[in-house]
Amino acid sequence: MDFDLNESQSLLQDSIRKTLTAKYGFENRKAYMASETGWSREMWAQYAELGLLGLPFAEEDGGFGGGPEETMLVAEQMGRHITLEPWFSTVVLGGGFLRHGADTALRQEMVEGVAAGETLLAFAQTERQSRYDLFDVQTTAKKDGAGWVITGRKGMVLHGDTADHFFVTARVSGASRDKGGIGVFVVPATADGVSVRGFRTVDGQRAAEVDFTGARATHVLGDAEGGLPLVDRVVDEAIAVLAAEAIGAMDVVHAMTLDYMKTRQQFGRAIGSFQALQHKAADMLVAIEQSRSMAYFATMAAQGSDAAERRRNMHAVKAQIGRSQRLVGQQSIQLHGGIAMTMEYAAGHYFKRLTVNEAMFGDTDHHLRALADAGGLVQAA
Structure with missing residues (x-):
């Protein structure tokens, strides 16, 4: 299966990355958090200009006709910068209800406002x-x-x-x-x-x-x-988006930890030279790559028409990525030591987002138990 991005997807990824890298540094994020709304209206307007807010909606409803792959790319970049804006609540959750449950009149009434950054859901x-x-x-x-x-x-x-x-x-x-x-x-x-x-x-x-x-x-x-099947579908798609966001956050945490291990001196040499700590960093990498595969799987599986199969798939995604988030976040804190527990250093903030991400719509234990009750990911013949 070809996982390479096409030209438009590469351009989308690059534009988001450049915008967030330029305007969503750690100090910028702290300023946005301290603002009246707790996030940046200026960044929200930029998301609208980039087309991120109208991305998953059909063109006839006032959107840009993007698919789940494009949404995954946006989520991963949002995770890399642990953004604060209501993109997930408005575009993913609210947008999911509009796309799958609203009639034409309601979609046309709301989608244009969402895409323009004027309507929050x-x-x-x-x-x-x-x-x-x-x-x-x-x-x-x-x-x-x-x-x-x-x-x-x-x-x-x-x-x-x-x-x-x-x-x-x-x-x-x-x-x-x-x-x-x-x-x-x-x-x-x-x-x-x-x-x-x-x-x-x-x-x-x-x-x-x-x-x-x-x-x-x-x-x-x-x-x-009979609204529960609609709720299940929207939440399944949201879980796939959370999986992509977790990959972005874990990538940054891992890179941050490796950099720290190369510079932090103990017993006269960098702590990254100690084999036991190298093993922990390798375990983090393995967990991230396993989760990356599951995030790709989630993006495809969330669109399935069989509700029972889709739900089993999302249970598996949540169980695997939840376990990886916990391992990567906790190991990052341990390898950084005391500095990771300070508000002035980014590692602890990423750990908090990974912790919240794991608990959203069910933690690892919840989904592992639900998957077992459903007979496992692969059904017996």
């Missing part, structure tokens, strides 16, 4: 009791005339404090852990009954707790009681 799904189960939903949706009214609380809504619209999972019928009776609703952040409390996550990004108290939804995506 967020996925409001996690609840206090739900942990990693996408179907554990207690937030309710009640029919009210021609529309729906949403009541409930969502936590860890990534970039929810700056979102213009929320894609909210809410239960129309059934018990809190039933897999049926769940719908996906669009609720404007400015709607009556919406209360948002933003906070900074451990890796420097922004998130929010969002209360919906009789908030009126403007749209329901597809079947109001």
Whole structure:
């Protein structure tokens, strides 16, 4: 199989790399984090100019018609610089709901604003009791005339404090852990009954707790009681993007660690000359290359039409890359020593992002157990 990039993909990769290298150094990132929004509006406008915000949308909807491979390239570069902007929440998660669940009118209404950097989206799904189960939903949706009214609380809504619209999972019928009776609703952040409390996550990004108290939804995506398959599909594609982002971050952490090992002196020589530490650096490299293969696999597998097979594939991706992220991050901290624990040095910040990435939509143990319950990656004949 040919994994070489075509000319347009190479140009896309180069343009992102040059932009982020020039304007997303470690000191720049700290300044963006300290800003009012917690990320850079200037960089967001640059992403729009580069076409990154409209990349995965169809041209007829106002996008640029990019595919999963192009999204993977963007994610990897974002991971290399552990960016703070709401690209993942708006373009990947919100964009996934628009592409797979919205009707033509809603896509045309929102995609143009997303592509221009004027509309920010967020996925409001996690609840206090739900942990990693996408179907554990207690937030309710009640029919009210021609529309729906949403009541409930969502936590860890990534970039929810700056979102213009929320894609909210809410239960129309059934018990809190039933897999049926769940719908996906669009609720404007400015709607009556919406209360948002933003906070900074451990890796420097922004998130929010969002209360919906009789908030009126403007749209329901597809079947109001059959929205879980849509959620599963969007999350599967998001896991593939997180895998690519992890590769970018791990590559930088590994290079940073090797540079430190070449310069840090102990017992009169560089610590990189000690064989035991060389073995640890080699283990990091092996883990990264295994994960790179899984990230490529995830990019292809996330587009599968068989929902059960796609879910098994994503369980495997999450289990493998999650394990690698943990190893690479922890070994980097150990090989750097005390300096890695300081806020002034980048290694600890990458470790935090890798830790958050591993936990998002289910950690390694969760997906390994789910994969085992599903019969493994390769099904018995």
